[in-house]
Each structure stands twice: as structure tokens, then as C-alpha cells.
Amino acid sequence: MLEFIARLPGRLGRLYGWFTGRRPFPPTVNSPRQLYALIAHNMIRRSYFFRTLYAVAASIFKYKERILADRINFGARLHGPVTVDTLRNAVLWQRYVLNAPPSKLKAHANFHISGNAEQVQLDRLMSLLLMSDVFANVNVFFDEQAAHDAHVFALTVAEERRGREDECDLDASQQVRAEMFDNPGWTRIFSTTGFERNANNYLKTAHPGAFVVALGLPENDEGFCDEWIGPWEEAVRALAPEFPDVTFVVLNRVGPIALQSPAGSMRSAIAFARKAGLTLAEAACLARKADAFIGQMDMFGLAARAARRPGVYMMSPERADLSDPEAGIIHTGLLAPNEAMAQFRALLANRPAPAAAASKALSDSESNKRLRR
Amino acid sequence: MGSRLGVIRQFLTDIRSAGRERFAGLFDLSYLHYALGDALTAQMNIACLAREAGCTGIDLCLFVDPVYPAAQAQDFINRYNYPVHLDNLFPAFLCLPGLSSIRLVRDSVTAGLILCSLAASRTPMWPSLHQHLRRRMTYPMSHDIINRFYAREGFVPQLAAPRGYGRWAREFLLQHWPDRFVVCINPRQSRLNAIPAATYRDSPLNEWHAFIDTVADRYPDVHFLMLGGFHEWESVLTRRPNVSIPRVMGLTLAHELALLRSADLFMGASSGFSTMATFTDVPYVITNYEHLFASVAGVEVNAPRYPFATEHQHLVWLKEDAALLMKYFEAVYHRLQPQE
Numbered sequence: 001m002l003e004f005i006a007r008l009p010g011r012l013g014r015l016y017g018w019f020t021g022r023r024p025f026p027p028t029v030n031s032p033r034q035l036y037a038l039i040a041h042n043m044i045r046r047s048y049f050f051r052t053l054y055a056v057a058a059s060i061f062k063y064k065e066r067i068l069a070d071r072i073n074f075g076a077r078l079h080g081p082v083t084v085d086t087l088r089n090a091v092l093w094q095r096y097v098l099n100a101p102p103s104k105l106k107a108h109a110n111f112h113i114s115g116n117a118e119q120v121q122l123d124r125l126m127s128l129l130l131m132s133d134v135f136a137n138v139n140v141f142f143d144e145q146a147a148h149d150a151h152v153f154a155l156t157v158a159e160e161r162r163g164r165e166d167e168c169d170l171d172a173s174q175q176v177r178a179e180m181f182d183n184p185g186w187t188r189i190f191s192t193t194g195f196e197r198n199a200n201n202y203l204k205t206a207h208p209g210a211f212v213v214a215l216g217l218p219e220n221d222e223g224f225c226d227e228w229i230g231p232w233e234e235a236v237r238a239l240a241p242e243f244p245d246v247t248f249v250v251l252n253r254v255g256p257i258a259l260q261s262p263a264g265s266m267r268s269a270i271a272f273a274r275k276a277g278l279t280l281a282e283a284a285c286l287a288r289k290a291d292a293f294i295g296q297m298d299m300f301g302l303a304a305r306a307a308r309r310p311g312v313y314m315m316s317p318e319r320a321d322l323s324d325p326e327a328g329i330i331h332t333g334l335l336a337p338n339e340a341m342a343q344f345r346a347l348l349a350n351r352p353a354p355a356a357a358a359s360k361a362l363s364d365s366e367s368n369k370r371l372r373r
Numbered sequence: 374m375g376s377r378l379g380v381i382r383q384f385l386t387d388i389r390s391a392g393r394e395r396f397a398g399l400f401d402l403s404y405l406h407y408a409l410g411d412a413l414t415a416q417m418n419i420a421c422l423a424r425e426a427g428c429t430g431i432d433l434c435l436f437v438d439p440v441y442p443a444a445q446a447q448d449f450i451n452r453y454n455y456p457v458h459l460d461n462l463f464p465a466f467l468c469l470p471g472l473s474s475i476r477l478v479r480d481s482v483t484a485g486l487i488l489c490s491l492a493a494s495r496t497p498m499w500p501s502l503h504q505h506l507r508r509r510m511t512y513p514m515s516h517d518i519i520n521r522f523y524a525r526e527g528f529v530p531q532l533a534a535p536r537g538y539g540r541w542a543r544e545f546l547l548q549h550w551p552d553r554f555v556v557c558i559n560p561r562q563s564r565l566n567a568i569p570a571a572t573y574r575d576s577p578l579n580e581w582h583a584f585i586d587t588v589a590d591r592y593p594d595v596h597f598l599m600l601g602g603f604h605e606w607e608s609v610l611t612r613r614p615n616v617s618i619p620r621v622m623g624l625t626l627a628h629e630l631a632l633l634r635s636a637d638l639f640m641g642a643s644s645g646f647s648t649m650a651t652f653t654d655v656p657y658v659i660t661n662y663e664h665l666f667a668s669v670a671g672v673e674v675n676a677p678r679y680p681f682a683t684e685h686q687h688l689v690w691l692k693e694d695a696a697l698l699m700k701y702f703e704a705v706y707h708r709l710q711p712q713e
Contacts, residue, residue, distance in 0.1 A: 051506050058485020063384050065482070106480055121537040123627040126463050130456040136480040142536070146432060146474035149395060152387045153486045194454040222541065223623065253623030256549050274623030277603030281460060283623075 062153060065105060070158040072105045074135075075167035079115035081221040082125050085173065087299040090125060091189060092174040094134045098185040106136035110154050112167070113142050124223065124280050128299065131281040132189045176297065176315070178322050186306035190284060199285035202276055210247040211351070213311070213344075214287045214304060215270065216295030217252050223280075225252035229270075235337035237269040243348050249273050249290065251283040251300045294344050297331070305329065312343045388486070391494035394430075395473065396423035398499055400466070401436040404444050404508035407458045409626070409645025412465040413532060414514040417652050419499045420470055420530040421522040426497040430473035433466055435459075436484050437477065446512075449568050461602075464627030467535035468649070513669050516679070519652075520671040523681040532652040538631035545628075546635055549617075553596040554706060557633045557650075558585075559641030561661075562605040574661060576642045576693060578607060583695035588702065589615045595706070598636065600629045600646050638685075638705050640698065656685035656709065658701040660693035685709065 065072070074097050078086070097107055109129065113120050122140065129138050139154050141147040151160055159166075168174075203212060217225035217232060229250070236248045248270045259275065273283050284303045287293060293304035293311035301313050310328030318333030328347050335343070391397075398419035405411060416433075423431050437459065443450035450458050459477075466475055478484050492502050500510070523529050534542055546555055560576030563569050588595050597616045599606050610616055619629050630649055633639055639650040639657040643666065650657040667674045675690050682688075685705050691697065 048506050051508075054481075055485040055488045055506075058482040059388065059489035060384075062482045062486040063387070067380065108480070108483070117536055118540050119537065121541065121627065122467065123464050123625045127460050127625075130460045130463075137483055138477040139474060140476070141474045143430065143473050146395075146430060149391055149432070150474065150476070152390065152490060153483050194457040195460075255622060256617050259621065275621050277620060278623075279460065279625070280623075281457075 066152065066156045069103070069105055069156045071100055072103055073108045073110055073155050073159055074100075075110045075112065075164060077164075077167055077169050078111055078113050078120055078125075078171065080171050081119050082121050083221050084219050084223070084296070084298045086170050087124055087128055088297075088302060089168075089170045089172070089174045090128055091299055091302050092176065092180075093168045093170065094132055094189045095180055095183075095185070096168070096174075097134055098183075098188065107134060108137040108154070109135040109139070110147070111138070111140045112144075112147055112164075113140065117142050121222075127280045128284075131191060131195060131284065133191050134188055176302075176319065176322065181305060181308075181322070181324075190288060190303045190306060195279070195281040195285050196289070198278055198282045199273075199289055202273060202278060202282075202286065203289060206271060206276060207247045207249070209245075211243075211245050211292070211348075212290045213246060213248045213292045213294055214273075214290035214300065214309070215248045215250045216287065216293065216298055216300035216304075217250060218296055219252045223253040224255040224258075225250065226255040226258035229254070229258050232337045233270055235341040238338070239341050239345060239348075240269050242345070246348060247271060248294075249286065251287055251295075292328075292344075292347065294340060310347055312340050312347070314340065385493070388490040388493040391490050391496045393494065393496055394428055395496065396426055396428035396431045396498065397491050397496050398431055398433040398469070399436065399505055400433065401505065401508070402443060402455075402459075403436065403438055403441045405510055406444055406512070407447055407450060407462050409462065409465050410648040411512070411514055412462060413468065413645065413648045413652060414516075415499070416466070416469040416532065417530070418514070418518045420532075421518050422497065422499050423471060424526075424530060425522065428497060429471075431469055431471045432474045432476065433469060433472060434476045434478055434484075434487060435463075435466065437479050438481050438484070439479055440481075461626060464535045464538075464625060464630065465645075467537070467627065468532040468630060470530055470533050472536060513666060515669045516671050520680055529652070529681045531654060532634075532649060534631035534634040535627040538627050539634065542628070542631035542635040546632065550596045552594065554592070554594055554638070554709075555596050555598060555632075555636045556638045556640060556702070557598045557600050557629075557636040557646070558639075559600045559644060559646040560605075561642035561644045562601070565604045565607075566602070567604070574642065574663065576661065580694045580698070582609065582613075584698040584702070585610075585613060585616060587695065587699060589613070592706065598629075598632055600633060600641075637709060638702070640702065642693075651679065651682075651686075654683060656683075656705050658687045658689060658698075658705065660689045660691070660698070662688045662690050664690065 076093060129135060139150060141150070215232065217228045219225045250270055250272045253274050254272050273286050278286060284300060287300040287304040288307040288309070290304070290309060293301065293309045293313070295301060295314065297305070297313045297315035304311060305313055308327050308329065311330070313322070313329065313331045314334050315331065316334045319331050322331040323329055330343055330347070332343065396419065398416070400412065400415055405415070419431060437455065439452050439455070442452055442455035478487065488502070491498055519529055533539065558581070560578060560581045562575055562578065564572045564575050585597055595615065599610060599616055599618045603620045606618065611618065611621065619632060633646060633649055634653055634655060636655060639646065639655055641647050641659065643659050643662050647657065647659040650659070664674050670679060672679060676688060678686050678688055685708060687701055689697065689701065
């Protein structure tokens, strides 16, 4: 009894705090505002008590989902460096998830890292997943025990029974199918909201009015394309006099040595989006926004192809069936830079009218400048 | 009826099944900040408490409710642009030693089950369940837990290079700047940010440039790596041959933190990167340390270093100029040179 009386002031204080929204109001705040604050503060998930109730209710709801639902948690394995192929496979895997039987429930991803975790760099994979809205939760497990402990909320009972048989190996090559590109679901994988701003600003400030060609070069395991810059720059330089209004922008990372080389300098025939501060996700947005694409059918290639950008898409083995001549989309095998540029030259020569008009305006302005000089 | 009771019993068994030998770290961005310093300090708290609890692994949960993706103090982050901010910050959460899993939880229903499971199984966690449900955190985050751990154990756990990047950083430095004394720098430049804040804490860039040029003349074996957001440096820095900028190469925060972890010295204003240096054994000089932070960090104003710092880790309570930077640089540089 004495204990109850001793705790009474504290309880009354807490009760008062709850009713007043736990917020000291300045004297100038009027009563309706106080009432609004009370409701908002207590009911819109601001109150301790409401949050506790919400957590309990949510856990019951989620548990019901665990018992009844199936194919809402999708597993993937990673056991080596996250390379350009891994990223491409991750994009195609999301495509597969989108093609799964429709469910009203959100999909979640579970990544199991096996092998040497010191080789697995997650930054690019997470960028890709944050750009996408295919998955709500993303769990990355570095050991089996962690995966086992999380089974209550990371797997449903049906998924648990099946084990890992459906798990996708992101290091194993996945097939690109022609019908994939007819599906509008790509905007969920390459959602540009938030990331589009910098890509758009870059196009306007660095290349105003130009016909921008996104260039997706081969890269090493760390994402650097240094060793391929030289040959591609030569090929671009050969094309430049014929099309002065065309700018080529490399989407990949560039290492310190390449940045110091002539190709990495300001006056290079090619520009580097990442040098201008664009992140991987923003570079993918750039691939979708540029006027054309030329390069590997990697993550950037898929982003551009999904946006139906005209261009030359290279992959091995060659998949001519993916080509769409009407849209100016050419799929080839792996080509040397000069050969790829030769194919691209034909596309540039037959550019769509609006871009041609823009380039004409640009070249007119250039010739006016020359005249003024 | 019997089957329903069975389901309820199974539910209770399942939510109690989380092991107490694992520690849970919760980082709920609806009240915690998208800030490097806070993310790293939180991880230090988690690392200390996990050791205290004798846990073998740590599961880190990032709760991001897309409807309320950020705290009120960061109301410029909304449901449309939070992935951009999270993309920038995510690698910071890979620095936690003993990390077993990292879970990005954007589904509030799943978050509810995780919370119930942690509470029912009495899994040790940070912040406490009570504190988490209150959604209150004092800023700047205090070093109380860390200092308490140090007072008892005589050491503190160290933050590691982000998982997957440690070996890369060592090899990258060896490949590009072998035999160089690598100094990571981060002069704070909030004024160049899209949303400037506390610009009085910014570093004087001209003083830093003068310092870098003087070092180039006197110590040609020194190479600087400029860390921080792409907006934080002025373009004249790219003309200096003794400076490289990882962000210009398309590298991310993960690479920067790993490079800092492998560098010979860190110099910079009190900010997120200095927090990373604070909780490692990398020699550092943190400049313009605010008097306001002294009580939070558990040090006296003008204290030369944190209680748990090593000999070459310096706190400077003055706004830096080129001479001051040079003085501290030379002190560390000469002490760290191999004796002939």
C-alpha cells in the first residue's frame, strides 16, 4: 500500500504527460492547437504506449504472414567479389522476383555471404537495391547462425520447409530474355526518384545542348575501367570530327593513374560522370537519361536498354534476337572499340529528328561564334 | 480451438528463440540521424555493450519507415529522397567489429516482430527497449558507455574498416602510393553543402591549402587523401599533385573509411571522419574541437586527448591555421618515421 502511494505522484505525472502529448506548450499556443498536438502526438505513432501496442499488433500480423504466406522472401548467395557480373545478375534476379506470382505482400531479400567476407564489397549492391523498390527489407547475413536466428521474421514456414533450393547464386550468370524488355516493371528496379537530380544537373551543366552518349566500359573487380579508357578514347576521337555535337560520358569508376593521364584530363574526348561526383545509382540514372548508350550489357547496359535508349549493346555470347532496329537498338557480341564505333556511326547518322534539330541549333551557334571571332 | 492455442504457443516459442549470446543493435532513423559521427558512435556503444554482455556476434538492424524516414531535425529527408541519404551512409554500418548480420528493415510490421522477439527473448540490445520506444536520443551522443568500458577494461574495442574493404584499402595504397606517408584530411565545409548547418565549425580552406603546399615543398614523400562529400572541396584542390580525392574516382564512403583506417595520419575538423579516427588506433589531429562537446566526450576543456586515446592522437581546441596544422603534422610525422 505504501509502495502504491509512493509511486502515485509519478504515475499521475506520466498520465498527465500522456494526455498533454508529453510536450510543454508555450503560452502563445491556443487550445485548438493543443488539442491537435495531443491527437497528433499520441495517435500518429508518437506515443510510447501506442508504439508498444503497435509493435505487439505488428508482430502478430507478421507472424500470421509467416504461417500463411509463401514466396515473399527471396534468398541470394554471394561468395566472391561483387563484380559487374554480380550486379548484372542482381538486376536480372529482381526482374525474376517481379515476374513471380503477384502478391499483396511486400517482397524481402535475404543475402547469405559465404566464403571470405573480406572479398565481398557491399556498397554497389546496396546502391542497386536502394535504387529499386522491389524489396522492402534487405537482410545480409555474414554467418549461418545469424541467418538461423533471423528465420522467424526473414522466412515464412513454407519457405523454411523448402530450404535454400530457390536461392539465387548471384555469381552464376543469368539469362537475358527478349520479353523482359517489354515489361514496364523496370521502373521499379531503376527507380530514379531522388537519384535523378544529380544526373539531370550533370547533363545540363556539363553538357548543355549536347547529344550525350553514355559509355559503359568493361571494368575490373573493383569497378575501375582504367585499362579500357585508352582504346575507347582513340575510337571516340576518330568519330569526333564528324559529329562535333556528340559527347561521350563514361559511367564507370576511374582510378588515380587514369585521372592523371591525358585521357583523364579536362580536354579529353570523353567525359567521366563519376569524376563529376555521380554515384553508381546516379550513373545508372544517367544511362537511362542519356540520348544513347554504347558499351557492355552490364548493369548500366540493362538500365539503358530497359529505358529503350538507342545504341550498341555488347554481350557474350551474341544475342541478336534482343535487337530492336526500329528503336535503334543493336545487340552485338563483344567488339573492339573501333568496330563498336563503326556500328554506332550508322545510328548517329540517322538520329531522331528532335536531337538532330538540337544539334543543328548547336552547330549553328558554334558557326556563329566562329563568325564573330 | 486447440490448433489456435498451438499457434499461440508456437508464436511465443518462436519469439523467445532469439539467442541471448548475440547482441542486437537498433538504429532507427525515424529518431536517429543520418550522420556519420552518430552512426559510428552508436556502433562503439554497441561494441562496448556487446563485450560487456559476453555476446559472440552482433546483429545490426536499421529501421527505416518510408513514411517517417528521418528525425524532425532532418526534415529535408523525405520518403522520396531517403534512399539517396541511406546510400551515402550505409557503408558506415559495416565498421562494427563482430558484425554477424545487417538488416535494413523498411517494413514496419517486420520491425514490430523483431522488437517483440528481442523483448521476449531478453536479447541484450542498444538502445534499451524503453529508450527505443520513447524515440529519444541526446545529441551529440555521449561517450559515457565507452568511457565506462575503458575505465573498467583499460581499452576500448576499435572500429574496423568496413567489412570487405580492409584488404582492398591496404592494397590500393600500396599500389598507388607505395613508400608514401599517407595523410587523410577532412576540413569541414558545411557552407558548401545543400543544407548548411553550424557553419561556424567550418575549417578555413585557404589555411589548409597553404598547409598542403608547405608540406609539398618540405616533405615530398607525403600524399594527402581528401575525404568527404563531393561538395566539401574546392576545385583548386584537384590541381595539387600531392592530393587525391577518392570521390573523384567514383569511390564511396566505404572506401574512404577503409583508406582512413589504413592511413598513417588523419587530420581534420571535428566531424564524422574524425569520429572514425577517434575509435581506431590511427594517429590523428582533430582541430577546432568544440568546448560544448567536452562534457559529452567526458574530457576537460583543452584536454590534449580522449581518455582512451594513444600518444599520437591529439585534440586541438583552437580554430586551425596553416602554422598550427604544420606544428602537429611535424610532431606526428617525425615521431612515426622509422629511426635510422
